[in-house]
Amino acid sequence: MTDIALVAMASIVMAALTIAIGSIAPALGEARALSQALSAIAQQPDEGNTITRTLFVGMALVESTAIYCFVITLILIFANPFWAYVTANAGG
Numbered sequence: 001m002t003d004i005a006l007v008a009m010a011s012i013v014m015a016a017l018t019i020a021i022g023s024i025a026p027a028l029g030e031a032r033a034l035s036q037a038l039s040a041i042a043q044q045p046d047e048g049n050t051i052t053r054t055l056f057v058g059m060a061l062v063e064s065t066a067i068y069c070f071v072i073t074l075i076l077i078f079a080n081p082f083w084a085y086v087t088a089n090a091g092g
Contacts, residue, residue, distance in 0.1 A: 007086045015076040022069025029062045 037055040041048045 002090075003086050004090055007080075007082050011076050011080050011083065015073045018069050018076065019073045022072075023066050026062050026066040030059050033058055033062065 033055060037051050040051050044051075
């Protein structure tokens with residue numbers, strides 16, 4: 001197997017692992033945050049607006065982790081610096 005094929009295979013596998021693992025944790029975190037927020041609103045309905053506002057800010061921060069993983073995946077697939085290096089040095 002050539003160096004080009006190894007780099008291509010490693011890039012695709014790492015991109016798949018990055019998006020798979022990087023999206024599981026934020027999904028679980030958002031689910032837990034929503035569960036706790038709904039429980040808090042059920043216990044104190046008067047504070048619903050404050051809890052909801054804080055929930056949305058927290059979910060945005062949690063979701064940023066998944067977005068960073070998505071950006072890394074796009075870089076690995078479309079703008080991989082290792083791919084450019086390997087193809088430039090493949091001739092000799």
